[in-house]
Amino acid sequence: MQGTTMDGGSKDIATRTGEATAVDYDVDGIRRDFPILAREVHGRPLVYLDNASSAQKPRAVIDTERAVYEEEYANVHRGLYWLSERATDRFEGAREKVRRFINAAHGREVIFTRNATEAINLVAASWGRTFLEAGDEIVISEMEHHANFVPWQVLRDEKGIVMRQAPIGDDGEFLMDAFAKLLGPKTKLVAITQMSNVLGTVLPVADIVRMAHDVGAKVLIDGCQGVTHLPVDVQAMDCDFYVFSGHKLYGPSGIGVLYGKEELLDAMPPYQTGGDMIRSVTFEKTTWAPLPNKFEAGTPAIAQAIALGAAIDYLTGIGMERIAAHERDLLTYATQRLSAVDGLRIIGTAPGKASVISFDLDCAHPHDVATIADRAAVAVRAGHHCAQPLMERLGVPATTRASFGLYNTRADADSLAEAMEQVRRIFAR
Amino acid sequence: MMDELRDLYQEVILDHGRNPRNFGHPADATCEARGYNPLCGDQLTVYLKVDDKGVVQDAAFEGKGCAISVASASLMTELVKGKTADEAKRLFENFHHMATGDSETVPAEGMDDEMERLQVLSGVRDYPVRVKCATLAWHTMTAALEGEKEATTE
Numbered sequence: 001m002q003g004t005t006m007d008g009g010s011k012d013i014a015t016r017t018g019e020a021t022a023v024d025y026d027v028d029g030i031r032r033d034f035p036i037l038a039r040e041v042h043g044r045p046l047v048y049l050d051n052a053s054s055a056q057k058p059r060a061v062i063d064t065e066r067a068v069y070e071e072e073y074a075n076v077h078r079g080l081y082w083l084s085e086r087a088t089d090r091f092e093g094a095r096e097k098v099r100r101f102i103n104a105a106h107g108r109e110v111i112f113t114r115n116a117t118e119a120i121n122l123v124a125a126s127w128g129r130t131f132l133e134a135g136d137e138i139v140i141s142e143m144e145h146h147a148n149f150v151p152w153q154v155l156r157d158e159k160g161i162v163m164r165q166a167p168i169g170d171d172g173e174f175l176m177d178a179f180a181k182l183l184g185p186k187t188k189l190v191a192i193t194q195m196s197n198v199l200g201t202v203l204p205v206a207d208i209v210r211m212a213h214d215v216g217a218k219v220l221i222d223g224c225q226g227v228t229h230l231p232v233d234v235q236a237m238d239c240d241f242y243v244f245s246g247h248k249l250y251g252p253s254g255i256g257v258l259y260g261k262e263e264l265l266d267a268m269p270p271y272q273t274g275g276d277m278i279r280s281v282t283f284e285k286t287t288w289a290p291l292p293n294k295f296e297a298g299t300p301a302i303a304q305a306i307a308l309g310a311a312i313d314y315l316t317g318i319g320m321e322r323i324a325a326h327e328r329d330l331l332t333y334a335t336q337r338l339s340a341v342d343g344l345r346i347i348g349t350a351p352g353k354a355s356v357i358s359f360d361l362d363c364a365h366p367h368d369v370a371t372i373a374d375r376a377a378v379a380v381r382a383g384h385h386c387a388q389p390l391m392e393r394l395g396v397p398a399t400t401r402a403s404f405g406l407y408n409t410r411a412d413a414d415s416l417a418e419a420m421e422q423v424r425r426i427f428a429r
Numbered sequence: 430m431m432d433e434l435r436d437l438y439q440e441v442i443l444d445h446g447r448n449p450r451n452f453g454h455p456a457d458a459t460c461e462a463r464g465y466n467p468l469c470g471d472q473l474t475v476y477l478k479v480d481d482k483g484v485v486q487d488a489a490f491e492g493k494g495c496a497i498s499v500a501s502a503s504l505m506t507e508l509v510k511g512k513t514a515d516e517a518k519r520l521f522e523n524f525h526h527m528a529t530g531d532s533e534t535v536p537a538e539g540m541d542d543e544m545e546r547l548q549v550l551s552g553v554r555d556y557p558v559r560v561k562c563a564t565l566a567w568h569t570m571t572a573a574l575e576g577e578k579e580a581t582t583e
Contacts (some may be wrong), residue, residue, distance in 0.1 A: 065570070071480075212465055281529075345430055364495075364496065365493075365494065365495035365496060367471075367494075367495035367497070367498075367559070367562060368438070368495045368496045368497070371434075371556060371559060372434055372436070375433060382469060383468065384470040388470065391470065397470050397471060397472075397493050398471075422431075423435075426434060426435075426438050426443075427438075427443065
């Protein structure tokens with residue numbers, strides 16, 4: 001179960017600030033792989049803590065994308081010349097890297113999309129419109145990003161489906177008993193996040209899938225946050241759909257992934273139609289290409305897919321388990337540092353959470369907090385984080401959010417805590 | 430760094446942010462509008478009492494927001510009282526000019542005192558994403574004067 005493996009609470013915390021976090025984790029070396037981390041903002045070294053929104057890119061990703069255009073670029077799947085064959089091999093090679101990374105059974109179960117938002121819209125439009133009927137029920141959680149909320153709401157209003165929200169507790173913990181009560185014979189889909197982008201809560205997705213399957217429902221997992229922090233195995237999880245975006249996974253923007261079980265994808269009609277997704281076209285009738293091309297109409301984001309493959313190679317080279325251990329240490333340390341700031345309240349303290357910390361300060365609005373942090377070159381997000389229903393549940397209009405990635409350090413957490421002291425010096429008078 | 434931030438968060442702003450003037454919903458308001466900043470989710474409502482000569486007799490607001498948006502709303506309600514609707518809109522044009530550093534528009538004359546009081550908000554010019562915070566109440570006031578129910582900073 002994903003949720004129980006993330007307990008970092010018992011780790012020793014070094015008292016000296018800014019020191020390396022794990023003996024075998026070369027964070028300085030990793031930082032050198034990310035060119036942007038060497039730059040300054042407002043005359044200070046960048047402290048990038050908005051990874052839950054979008055992550056920075058290692059040189060391997062940047063170089064790969066450039067090299068594709070400089071050396072190996074042509075359209076895919078149609079050229080009868082060497083360069084196109086080469087580009088096609090690289091593109092399909094990236095699909096294989098994604099397949100292995102999430103342990104899908106076949107490459108044809110891996111569909112390239114623009115991003116996770118498009119992947120969810122694809123499932124809503126294709127699977128949802130075809131297989132859901134009035135009165136059917138969809139269960140989501142109170143923690144969903146708008147991308148896993150609005151597409152279902154639109155479908156609800158279009159088809160007369162019923163949408164139910166699985167609640168969270170005051171610490172941001174997912175309430176399994178309450179979730180279980182929402183499931184029933186009418187439940188046709190559970191569309192749920194693997195990890196909250198606001199609270200850091202990690203959901204026990206394998207258990208959720210099992211319970212949903214017991215009532216005959218399909219399960220879509222929003223893996224946008226989860227895939228960046230946790231090892232993912234879609235077969236072990238047994239989910240029916242799994243989506244994520246490349247840009248949060250240290251890859252390029254413009255590329256995302258929909259994993260779907262083959263039997264489901266086979267039964268679904270195309271989402272978009274056009275070139276590259278057909279078998280044959282006559283004036284009377286068009287037949288669809290086999291998977292995965294059926295869902296990849298038009299020329300895809302070729303260089304971006306290949307560069308996503310490079311991002312996956314980079315992460316695999318470090319090891320997702322080791323990244324997770326490093327981030328657990330950062331979470332523990334940053335939580336401790338922030339908790340020491342007067343008037344600072346951390347929002348989301350579920351056991352086993354991952355390295356996203358939302359908080360509010362009693363003396364200042366999150367917008368003012370983010371502006372002051374920015375002048376210290378600390379990039380944090382302030383706002384509703386595309387999760388307005390969650391903000392309503394928490395009773396706050398907005399939060400400040402610091403999200404840690406594989407290249408962050410304890411020194412970054414120190415800079416954040418110092419910036420929060422600066423906020424207090426200005427506001428708490 | 431601290432000096433730059435002090436330019437933005439001057440004492441007057443912190444004071445108005447903490448203790449906003451004219452905060453509430455007057456029963457005799459003749460028009461109102463809701464303002465919304467989609468970037469941060471902040472919302473406020475501006476209430477105006479405009480007499481039959483078109484003079485703003487009372488102005489107030491309610492809502493939550495950052496120090497900049499609350500202070501700007503608070504100062505605005507103080508400054509538009511006693512002004513005609515046209516004068517209030519002209520004051521916003523001048524303020525917008527000041528807040529954005531936009532050199533295209535020429536400030537209207539005859540509002541030197543008001544502009545001097547608003548000078549404390551001129552620091553937002555160096556923070557482009559915060560200009561919307563400073564102008565939210567003003568967009569909302571303009572909407573209320575023009576009989577619209579809602580305003581956004583988009």
